Amino acid sequence: MAKYCLAKITFVALFVVGLLQFTIFSRPSTFVDTRTALIWQRCSAGMRDNMGDCAGVAGLYDWQQALGYCAQLKGQGWHLPDRNELISLVDWQKRTPAVPDALRANTKNNVYWTATSSEEEPNKAYYVSMFSGFSYPNKKIIQGFVRCVQSLP
Template sequence: MKARTNRQMMTTKPALLAALFLLGLLLMSASAWADRYSYSTDGSQVIDSTTGLTWQRCVAGMSWSGTTCTGTAATYTHQAALAYAKTQTGWKLPNIKELGSIVDRTRSNPAIDTTAFPATPAGYTWSASPYAGNSYGAWYVSFDHGLVDYSNRGYSVYVRLVRAGQ
């Protein structure tokens, strides 16, 4: 076996240390993410310790079965989503900052913690935030890859409701 030169060892050591450092960050991040959420007694709500928000565990149209979200996810135009939220006492359509806070960029299809939010459709979800540059637009999060963007308010997309605190 050929002995390594000092030069080879010097270039290998920093690369190895950098890889170990990144692995440590990922493990710490995954652990912190897992500790971020807790659940209501019946499991139908997710309490986010980072933001203080409480989320419906399932998107509109689906319901919590005790182990997962079941049923068919409903889609709404932006106006219909706002109207639907008003019928849900104590809940609201989240603003874009709130909705963006539950994106998990380490995942895709869907880009969300699927333990906390099981059966989340990998698609667009409305926020309450209008798009200032276009009166026909509103902000959404695309949970397929975690993209935040705006679209025409006339499109029908998913809805997940939120409320402040517990």
């Protein structure tokens, strides 16, 4: 009986922690990952926040454009996430897209660029597939989606 109760309590605690991972802000269109202390754009680049929903069409960017898009955002420290930062959004229990429920509606089921270049092939950088959660290097001229990030102050 004691083992059953402990397992049940552990499950409930993990479930609650999962629900509390993200704090959604309506302005300025961001959410905070409380595990990593990172502030993320709510909508993919090219879309706009429309009262909590993302409206418009997400843009496709090559790697250089993705870096530039994040760098030009208003506010301090916005950048294209590195590989580890973007993988931190992946929920390995989910697919299509492989992100927590709180982010599913505003995440394209495709590849998102990271700022991490391939050491072996300088003309490639890593992306993260939000379909599967896996990360692979791809040519920097290929187009992908973008979600910018900054650290909590």
